[in-house]
Amino acid sequence: MSTLLDTIELESTPNPSVAIIWMHGLGADANDFVPIVEELNLDGCPGIRFVFPNAPTIPVTINGGYVMRAWYDILGLDIANREDENGLRSSQEAINQLIAREIARGIPAHRIVLAGFSQGCAMALQTGLRYPEALAGLICLSGYLPLHTKLAAERSAANQGIPVLMAHGRIDPVVSIQRAEQSRDVLKDLGYAIEWHEYSMQHSVCQDEIIDIGNWLQNRFAA
Numbered sequence: 001m002s003t004l005l006d007t008i009e010l011e012s013t014p015n016p017s018v019a020i021i022w023m024h025g026l027g028a029d030a031n032d033f034v035p036i037v038e039e040l041n042l043d044g045c046p047g048i049r050f051v052f053p054n055a056p057t058i059p060v061t062i063n064g065g066y067v068m069r070a071w072y073d074i075l076g077l078d079i080a081n082r083e084d085e086n087g088l089r090s091s092q093e094a095i096n097q098l099i100a101r102e103i104a105r106g107i108p109a110h111r112i113v114l115a116g117f118s119q120g121c122a123m124a125l126q127t128g129l130r131y132p133e134a135l136a137g138l139i140c141l142s143g144y145l146p147l148h149t150k151l152a153a154e155r156s157a158a159n160q161g162i163p164v165l166m167a168h169g170r171i172d173p174v175v176s177i178q179r180a181e182q183s184r185d186v187l188k189d190l191g192y193a194i195e196w197h198e199y200s201m202q203h204s205v206c207q208d209e210i211i212d213i214g215n216w217l218q219n220r221f222a223a
Helices: 085-104 119-128 148-154 177-189 207-221
Strands: 007-011 018-023 048-053 057-060 066-069 112-117 137-141 164-169 194-199
Touching: 018 085, 018 119, 048 085, 085 112, 085 119, 112 119, 119 137, 137 207, 148 177, 164 177, 164 207, 177 194, 194 207
Parallel strands: 018 048, 018 112, 112 137, 137 164, 164 194
Antiparallel strands: 007 048, 057 066
16 A cells, blocks of 8 residues: 555644554444543553554455455454455555654654554554564454464564553454454463453443553553
């Protein structure tokens, strides 16, 4: 992708020194997680620029070819074995360009967090674990690790120690908690430090989770 994804941006203070690039889920858009910013307790954190990109619009096979915003195609219910690798890698490159823009605007890679929900979670993992410079962390909500059999060969040594927050609903009917647990265990087996939270919710976000995200950000960045 040669053109940058269009984005919505919010800054918690002028001249932020941290950036969070937050990817939405299938069929949603950049507005989806904007309201959560006001609910995060960022006391003691430096200024943060929240960047919410719009995924491209593509036909999604599992939805009868209906065109919607998606980071990659969903080819069928067996998402572990039938993955749209080209789509994943194309969106990975688009997110890399957003990281590059933040670096060009003065926020170094080690102050940049990738966050995402569902497909956006998959993209945070796909991109962040392969990124050649150390990033600040990954916030992975209600999603899973894509291309899991290729990560060991493709991962970046720079991000071997990256902090990873994974959170999931116990009764998620879209991405089962078992799929998320399998992803967590693959990452742990590869030596990643995972902070795991689960909640009595479906494929959504809850207040306890928002509190945990805020606490995680404070642990990363608060003075």
